[in-house]
Amino acid sequence: EPGAERDGHMRVVRSPWSGLGMRSLQLFSMAVTLEVSVGKTPVVTALNNTKVQLSCIFTTCMGFEDLVFTWYYNSTEMIYRGKIKNKASEPKIVYSDPRVQLIGTTTGKENNISISMFVDFSDAGKYTCHVRNPKEKGAEHNATITLRVVPEMVPVDNTLTLIILAVVGGVVGLLILILVIKKIVLLVLKRSQGKKKECLVSSSGVDNTENGLAGSRADRKAPPKA
Numbered sequence: 001e002p003g004a005e006r007d008g009h010m011r012v013v014r015s016p017w018s019g020l021g022m023r024s025l026q027l028f029s030m031a032v033t034l035e036v037s038v039g040k041t042p043v044v045t046a047l048n049n050t051k052v053q054l055s056c057i058f059t060t061c062m063g064f065e066d067l068v069f070t071w072y073y074n075s076t077e078m079i080y081r082g083k084i085k086n087k088a089s090e091p092k093i094v095y096s097d098p099r100v101q102l103i104g105t106t107t108g109k110e111n112n113i114s115i116s117m118f119v120d121f122s123d124a125g126k127y128t129c130h131v132r133n134p135k136e137k138g139a140e141h142n143a144t145i146t147l148r149v150v151p152e153m154v155p156v157d158n159t160l161t162l163i164i165l166a167v168v169g170g171v172v173g174l175l176i177l178i179l180v181i182k183k184i185v186l187l188v189l190k191r192s193q194g195k196k197k198e199c200l201v202s203s204s205g206v207d208n209t210e211n212g213l214a215g216s217r218a219d220r221k222a223p224p225k226a
């Protein structure tokens with residue numbers, strides 16, 4: 001039976017896109033009757049130890065009767081199986097992994113057979129949603145979601161952001177500090193130079209007698225230079 005099921009998948013999955021040849025017409029008409037879809041995001045990323053939703057819906061033009069849908073983990077391990085009598089009824093559980101919960105409903109607009117479960121790292125892998133409709137000569141279709149489980153990524157990202165901010169902030173702070181120190185040093189130098197000038201001016205201004213001495217000193221110093 002697994003082999004037959006797989007052949008069924010291959011035929012139906014390939015048919016909508018297998019080209020425009022005459023041979024595909026029959027397969028195409030078969031595919032439009034039963035379609036299984038996991039939406040636009042076949043890859044789901046979940047945090048370790050969080051509840052994840054695995055979405056799946058199916059559509060059928062002919063309607064359905066005693067339809068069986070099954071969720072497989074990594075192609076082989078059945079984690080949920082439900083049976084739906086017809087469009088007016090909700091699914092009945094045939095088998096359920098204790099951690100899996102059916103969250104979809106089939107009496108609404110969509111035939112929603114989504115499940116949810118708490119996941120940890122060991123649950124990463126492929127989740128296949130498979131549907132078999134006896135009303136369509138046992139037509140089958142499936143779609144697969146890839147689940148990635150990651151360690152809590154928000155704190156990691158925050159840490160990285162904080163490190164970058166700290167480095168950038170540190171560099172900017174250092175530059176500002178250097179500029180401030182430079183300003184202060186220049187100011188101090190200017191002031192001390194100004195004071196020196198003032199001192200020279202005041203001393204030269206007050207003490208006229210010193211001028212002579214200074215001059216004589218300069219004169220005395222001059223000979224070795226020349």
Ligand SMILES: *[C@@H]1O[C@H](CO)[C@@H](O)[C@H](O)[C@H]1NC(C)=O
Binds near residue numbers: 055105
């Ligand atoms: C299927 O049901 C789930 C749970 O109520 C919901 O989150 C999801 O959007 C539904 N999907 C569609 C395609 O309606």
Ligand SMILES: *[C@@H]1O[C@H](CO)[C@@H](O)[C@H](O)[C@H]1NC(C)=O
Binds near residue numbers: 152
């Ligand atoms: C992931 O979940 C397991 C199971 O609860 C826990 O033991 C482990 O510490 C978690 N690891 C991280 C990185 O959060």
